[in-house]
Amino acid sequence: MSAATTRSRTPDRLCAEAVDLAREAAEEAAFPGVVGEHVSLFSEGDRVVTHLFEAKEPGYRGWRWAVTVARASRAKFVTIDETVLLPGPDSLQAPEWVPWSERLRPGDMGPGDLLPTEAEDLRLEPGWTGEDAPPPNSLLSEEMESLVEAEDAELATATVPPVRGSITSVAEELGMRRARVLSRYGLHLAADRWDEEYGAKTPMAQAAPATCVSCAFLIPVSGSLGQAFGICANEFGPADGHVVSLSYGCGGHSEAVVPKPGKQPVPVLDSMAVDAFPLRPDPDGGSVSGAPDPESEDLGHS
Numbered sequence: 587m588s589a590a591t592t593r594s595r596t597p598d599r600l601c602a603e604a605v606d607l608a609r610e611a612a613e614e615a616a617f618p619g620v621v622g623e624h625v626s627l628f629s630e631g632d633r634v635v636t637h638l639f640e641a642k643e644p645g646y647r648g649w650r651w652a653v654t655v656a657r658a659s660r661a662k663f664v665t666i667d668e669t670v671l672l673p674g675p676d677s678l679q680a681p682e683w684v685p686w687s688e689r690l691r692p693g694d695m696g697p698g699d700l701l702p703t704e705a706e707d708l709r710l711e712p713g714w715t716g717e718d719a720p721p722p723n724s725l726l727s728e729e730m731e732s733l734v735e736a737e738d739a740e741l742a743t744a745t746v747p748p749v750r751g752s753i754t755s756v757a758e759e760l761g762m763r764r765a766r767v768l769s770r771y772g773l774h775l776a777a778d779r780w781d782e783e784y785g786a787k788t789p790m791a792q793a794a795p796a797t798c799v800s801c802a803f804l805i806p807v808s809g810s811l812g813q814a815f816g817i818c819a820n821e822f823g824p825a826d827g828h829v830v831s832l833s834y835g836c837g838g839h840s841e842a843v844v845p846k847p848g849k850q851p852v853p854v855l856d857s858m859a860v861d862a863f864p865l866r867p868d869p870d871g872g873s874v875s876g877a878p879d880p881e882s883e884d885l886g887h888s
Contacts, residue, residue, distance in 0.1 A: 601635035601655050602627055604664040608637035608653035615669040616643070621651055633657050634667065641671060648677030709772030773811065780815060784825050786833035794835025795842050802840035804830070 605624055612621045622640025630636055634656045641649040654667040673679050703710065768776070785791065798804045803820035806812055807829070814832055818825040823838040 595629055597627060597629040597635045598633045598657065600657055600662065601633060601664055604635075604655050605637060607664060607666070608655055609639060611653045611666045611669045612639050612651040616641075616651065616671075625650055630654060633659070646671070646677070648674045650674050650677075709769060709775060710766040711769040713767040777811065777814065780829045781831050784818075784828055784830040784834045786831060788834065790824060791833065791835045794837060794839060796839045797833050797835045798830050798839075799832040800839075800841065801835075803838070804832075 605627075609621060609624070620642045622642045625638040625640055627635055627637045634654065636652050636654045639651040639653070641651050643649070650672055651669070652672045653669050655664050656667045657664045786797075791797070798816060798818070801820075803818060803823065805817040805819050807816055815829050816832060818828055818830050820826055820836075820838045820840075823836050825834065825836065
């Protein structure tokens with residue numbers, strides 16, 4: 587370790603003793619009464635020392651006023667270099683900033699909100715954008731033609747596109763004229779998300795009498811997702827209007843049968859017998875005699 591490094595770690599004596607000067611600078615930057623006790627000091631370099639004072643401002647718990655003082659070589663006077671309010675190790679700070687794309691959660695969008703999609707979103711891939719050119723992911727695209735030539739293969743004649751005037755109308759009718767469509771990665775993400783919410787492993791499906799694949803309220807969907815998902819149309823079901831897995835199920839299954847009532851159990855207590863209740867108290871029983879009291883008759887009590 588060099589001598590210069592040792593000197594930089596050892597606080598300068600005159601700078602370290604300038605506590606009152608540093609406090610005056612901190613109170614001038616803030617105002618008197620909010621600068622607390624002197625916490626510590628450390629060396630910033632040769633003849634440069636930073637003093638830390640406790641900050642007592644409301645809402646700045648654990649923060650410190652940092653005042654850096656310095657002096658020139660061979661000088662006996664210490665001057666103020668910088669005054670700033672810095673957080674301490676246990677101070678209250680705002681959480682680390684997170685990009686908006688990572689903060690969004692399902693259900694956060696409201697009326698009027700816009701959610702732009704990145705150009706390189708892995709969930710999407712180019713769709714049908716031209717009238718006379720096949721889509722980029724089609725077997726007839728230039729990219730696929732180059733791959734076919736490299737593999738020494740031939741295209742099927744059945745995939746030859748029709749006349750230019752008719753392909754546009756058919757594409758519009760089938761909804762194929764979109765700039766981008768879901769990629770296989772996007773389909774897998776959606777399938778995992780739907781299966782987690784309305785899939786076979788949910789408590790509702792575990793207690794269901796049957797799965798959605800045999801339910802009349804299931805609306806089939808087209809495409810590759812139709813092999814595993816559908817839409818629930820039971821207004822009384824927990825997944826009405828949602829995409830559900832074919833292995834999902836609930837108590838609102840169309841073929842659910844109400845169980846027949848079983849034989850009534852034999853009552854434990856016999857409540858069908860008649861208990862006899864006397865109209866008048868038994869004169870020979872009980873703690874109160876049924877005979878009239880002679881003293882009450884003399885007083886006129888009935």
